[in-house]
Amino acid sequence: MPTNGRAAAFASFMALLVMSGAARGQSPGPSQALCPTACPADQTCINGVCMVPAAGPASQALPIAPSAPVAVWPTPAVSSTPPPAPAASSPAGVVVAPPARSPLSLLPYLGVHSAVGDAGKSLDMGLHAGIFVGGRINDWVSLNGEVGLDWFNPSGTPAGIDVTDRMYTLAFSPLVQAPVGVGRFVIGPTLGGFVTRAELTRDQSLTGVSSTANFTAHGWLVGANAGFFFPVSSKIDLGVLLGFRSHSATESCEKVDNQLESCRSDNLGSSLKMFNTTLAALF
Numbered sequence: 001m002p003t004n005g006r007a008a009a010f011a012s013f014m015a016l017l018v019m020s021g022a023a024r025g026q027s028p029g030p031s032q033a034l035c036p037t038a039c040p041a042d043q044t045c046i047n048g049v050c051m052v053p054a055a056g057p058a059s060q061a062l063p064i065a066p067s068a069p070v071a072v073w074p075t076p077a078v079s080s081t082p083p084p085a086p087a088a089s090s091p092a093g094v095v096v097a098p099p100a101r102s103p104l105s106l107l108p109y110l111g112v113h114s115a116v117g118d119a120g121k122s123l124d125m126g127l128h129a130g131i132f133v134g135g136r137i138n139d140w141v142s143l144n145g146e147v148g149l150d151w152f153n154p155s156g157t158p159a160g161i162d163v164t165d166r167m168y169t170l171a172f173s174p175l176v177q178a179p180v181g182v183g184r185f186v187i188g189p190t191l192g193g194f195v196t197r198a199e200l201t202r203d204q205s206l207t208g209v210s211s212t213a214n215f216t217a218h219g220w221l222v223g224a225n226a227g228f229f230f231p232v233s234s235k236i237d238l239g240v241l242l243g244f245r246s247h248s249a250t251e252s253c254e255k256v257d258n259q260l261e262s263c264r265s266d267n268l269g270s271s272l273k274m275f276n277t278t279l280a281a282l283f
Helices: 003-026 030-034
Strands: 042-048 048-051 102-116 122-134 141-154 159-171 177-182 182-200 213-230 237-257 261-265 272-282
Touching: 102 141, 102 237, 122 272, 141 182, 182 237, 213 272
Parallel strands: none
Antiparallel strands: 042 048, 102 122, 102 272, 122 141, 141 159, 141 177, 159 182, 177 182, 182 213, 213 237, 237 261, 237 272
16 A cells, blocks of 8 residues: 555544544543432542442442431539448347346335235235345346335224234345346245234223233245336336235234233244235336
8 A cells, every 4th residue: 555545544543533532521421420410529420329439449439328426425413422321230130238237126116915814804905015125146136135014904993992003024035037028027935024013002982991902923924926027218117016925923922001011922823824916116
């Protein structure tokens, strides 16, 4: 082929390539035609979504998901005042012992007595009073001395005759004091002696002559006490004390007016038996 023909053919081929490239640059790509609006300069339209191109091929680019809201919890207020200290309490299973009682034991009582048996047929109910005074060996046992007074009330006394009859007792009366529930049960024996004094006065309006007779007796007594007390304070208990006494005379004396006193120690009759019911306080 001649040189001029080759040159003309090469020029025609280059002109065709230039026209083809210009036509391709003016027609929009399929991906850009699908986005409703133009994408920013740093994003590419892929399948109708503007996306930031990844470092790899465009087909691996992922859409940017909007960031999820972060929940922010309020900080709790801190009080500057310290919490109150817990109340002091005893450890579990520990029993707090009651306060120790005084080593001195006192038990005053006041009530009535009732005589029974043959020796008490002529006596009505009378006054019974006294006191226990002693010391505690421990919280359970006390050793006491007892001083008592019984004021007798004779029945069937003839008119014009006035009778005063009383008995004094002194005894050893220990007590066992056992806690029972909320109270305290006490029990113990009594052993001691007694003295009775009776004065009989006859009014002169009946016979025109007044006279006075004095009778005394002494002997041994034996008996028992029992009661129940409830606490009213840390040092005082109140309750009921019951007792029984049997009095056996060993000698009896009498004196009428200004005559000599006469005494005897035999044929003194049966023993005097009495039941006592009293209100008492235990210290």
